[in-house]
Amino acid sequence: MHPGEIAFKENNLAEVDAGGKTICIGRSGSGLFAFAHKCPHASGFFVNGFIDALGNVVCPVHRYKFCMKNGRNVSGEGYYLKHWPVEVREDGVWVGLDVEKLFGLF
Numbered sequence: 001m002h003p004g005e006i007a008f009k010e011n012n013l014a015e016v017d018a019g020g021k022t023i024c025i026g027r028s029g030s031g032l033f034a035f036a037h038k039c040p041h042a043s044g045f046f047v048n049g050f051i052d053a054l055g056n057v058v059c060p061v062h063r064y065k066f067c068m069k070n071g072r073n074v075s076g077e078g079y080y081l082k083h084w085p086v087e088v089r090e091d092g093v094w095v096g097l098d099v100e101k102l103f104g105l106f
């Protein structure tokens with residue numbers, strides 16, 4: 001699937017299936033970012049959160065913030081957000097769920 005075909009909500013977040021695994025895709029500026037769809041704190045669903053002005057994803061439950069690029073918990077609670085590299089290629093969006101290989105989202 002090409003980036004324009006991902007069903008982003010108005011908050012620029014989408015949940016997608018990547019090889020049978022649900023992940024969250026965030027869109028900020030010119031970039032796409034892939035990360036766990038549930039918050040590492042208490043499993044809030046990021047797709048219902050928002051992206052702040054600095055490009056951090058904000059969990060809808062307790063509002064902890066995470067850098068979509070490197071997974072850092074920038075609001076300081078000490079959690080870490082699992083994230084993966086994204087490549088937009090001619091044939092679609094690819095997420096590196098495995099270090100050894102990239103899996104196509106669609």
Ligand code: FES
Nearest residue numbers: 039042044059062
């Ligand atoms: S569940 Fe996400 S901040 Fe608590």
